[in-house]
Amino acid sequence: MTRALTAKGAATRQRIVAGTAELVRTRGADQVGLDDIRAATATSKSQLFHYFPDGRAELLRAVAEHEAGEVLDDQQPFLDGLGPAGSWQAWRDAVVEKYREQGVHCPLSALTTQLGPADPGIRVIVADLLETWHTRIADGVRRAQADGPAESSLEADKVASSILAAIQGGVVMMQATGNIEFLKVPLDAALAGIEPVADAGPVPDAVTM
Amino acid sequence: MTRALTAKGAATRQRIVAGTAELVRTRGADQVGLDDIRAATATSKSQLFHYFPDGRAELLRAVAEHEAGEVLDDQQPFLDGLGPAGSWQAWRDAVVEKYREQGVHCPLSALTTQLGPADPGIRVIVADLLETWHTRIADGVRRAQADGPAESSLEADKVASSILAAIQGGVVMMQATGNIEFLKVPLDAALAGIEPVADAGPVPDAVTM
DNA sequence: ACAAGGCTGGACTTCACAGTCCAGTCCGAT
DNA sequence: ATCGGACTGGACTGTGAAGTCCAGCCTTGT
Numbered sequence: 476m477t478r479a480l481t482a483k484g485a486a487t488r489q490r491i492v493a494g495t496a497e498l499v500r501t502r503g504a505d506q507v508g509l510d511d512i513r514a515a516t517a518t519s520k521s522q523l524f525h526y527f528p529d530g531r532a533e534l535l536r537a538v539a540e541h542e543a544g545e546v547l548d549d550q551q552p553f554l555d556g557l558g559p560a561g562s563w564q565a566w567r568d569a570v571v572e573k574y575r576e577q578g579v580h581c582p583l584s585a586l587t588t589q590l591g592p593a594d595p596g597i598r599v600i601v602a603d604l605l606e607t608w609h610t611r612i613a614d615g616v617r618r619a620q621a622d623g624p625a626e627s628s629l630e631a632d633k634v635a636s637s638i639l640a641a642i643q644g645g646v647v648m649m650q651a652t653g654n655i656e657f658l659k660v661p662l663d664a665a666l667a668g669i670e671p672v673a674d675a676g677p678v679p680d681a682v683t684m
Numbered sequence: 685m686t687r688a689l690t691a692k693g694a695a696t697r698q699r700i701v702a703g704t705a706e707l708v709r710t711r712g713a714d715q716v717g718l719d720d721i722r723a724a725t726a727t728s729k730s731q732l733f734h735y736f737p738d739g740r741a742e743l744l745r746a747v748a749e750h751e752a753g754e755v756l757d758d759q760q761p762f763l764d765g766l767g768p769a770g771s772w773q774a775w776r777d778a779v780v781e782k783y784r785e786q787g788v789h790c791p792l793s794a795l796t797t798q799l800g801p802a803d804p805g806i807r808v809i810v811a812d813l814l815e816t817w818h819t820r821i822a823d824g825v826r827r828a829q830a831d832g833p834a835e836s837s838l839e840a841d842k843v844a845s846s847i848l849a850a851i852q853g854g855v856v857m858m859q860a861t862g863n864i865e866f867l868k869v870p871l872d873a874a875l876a877g878i879e880p881v882a883d884a885g886p887v888p889d890a891v892t893m
Numbered sequence: 894a895c896a897a898g899g900c901t902g903g904a905c906t907t908c909a910c911a912g913t914c915c916a917g918t919c920c921g922a923t
Numbered sequence: 924a925t926c927g928g929a930c931t932g933g934a935c936t937g938t939g940a941a942g943t944c945c946a947g948c949c950t951t952g953t
């Protein structure tokens with residue numbers, strides 16, 4: 476981990492992690508072998524083990540960290556701005572759009588439920604991500620109470636938990652059913668207490684919820 | 685599937701499915717091999733392939749159906765009674781208690797995210813389960829509107845989606861963090877619009893949410 | 894320029910595990 | 924009682940994937 480790494484080496488390592496993350500996202504972790512990774516990242520077995528001496532497990536841990544970072548980075552601008560009227564709608568639209576284009580390929584659920592149980596190291600990474608995410612949302616709720624549209628009687632931490640659960644649960648249900656309404660509806664409901672949001676998306680593709 | 689099955693054969697098949705389900709629940713699907721199943725169910729390879737000619741994949745599909753059935757059966761009495769004042773609290777307590785004792789071993793998430801992506805057949809089973817579950821809850825909401833505590837302005841299908849997402853998301857977060865509050869809080873929030881529920885459980889084991 | 898050590902290629906080893914096969918036993922109907 | 928088919932045991936095969944090894948190349952610092 477804390478080995479000497481030249482610029483070239485760091486670039487190669489990064490290429491491996493990003494390429495593997497891509498594969499894991501699209502196929503699922505257990506459908507990705509070292510040979511797939513080799514092919515996708517133009518590397519050799521020895522490179523894989525050079526940068527990740529503990530092999531596949533260590534690589535997947537690095538992928539988990541990478542993906543956790545991506546999730547927050549994607550939302551960073553919106554999360555920081557959470558609070559004022561309109562900011563919730565913007566964030567909600569960004570989240571929905573993100574998952575719409577990702578389809579069933581959720582980086583987190585791939586790791587949480589595929590690798591989490593087997594690898595405690597990954598559970599920790601996911602737990603950290605959820606905690607950070609939760610904190611950011613709760614901060615937004617508090618800002619909305621101070622200067623924004625939200626009533627101050629709400630318990631910010633609990634509201635944040637509800638919002639986060641709506642997203643996680645919505646994604647799970649969306650993955651199983653293919654219907655993004657299962658993400659939109661619960662998320663909108665969870666946000667309703669802060670600032671009512673509206674669905675400006677295309678005509679719903681499903682007849683019923 | 686539609687083969688002749690004597691009583692003895694049916695019992696063996698059932699033993700295999702139940703034993704495999706147990707293993708999948710505790711270890712995760714990809715940590716369960718045919719030899720583990722053999723050992724746990726006191727069977728031989730040929731028995732496994734006798735009852736599930738398509739091998740592991742077919743067996744896991746049978747396990748998925750079995751587990752989906754269990755989920756509904758566990759809640760059946762509560763789901764049918766959903767509507768009147770107090771019925772929501774009872775159901776909520778049953779759900780929370782169920783997941784508290786199960787801990788991280790959720791039969792569904794094991795299947796949804798571990799096998800679902802790879803096996804379309806399992807996705808269908810999970811989607812059916814979610815649809816049935818959703819319908820039962822929505823029916824309960826409608827009963828609560830007709831004779832119970834809920835306002836009739838609610839859209840039952842949307843409320844049901846929110847409740848279901850709160851459970852799914854809460855379980856995901858609970859699995860990652862080990863904190864059952866992440867299930868209780870969102871579920872209570874989702875139910876608040878119908879009938880405010882209270883947490884009568886033991887003192888929270890975590891300092892913060 | 895020239896070591897030292899990071900970096901790379903790819904063949905090789907090892908092993909776990911799904912799936913096959915066949916010989917043999919048990920059960921149920923006639 | 925006996926015949927057919929369901930049922931069972933366990934050895935065997937084949938494959939795919941993780942991890943090892945070592946020889947050789949490129950970079951960097953002096």
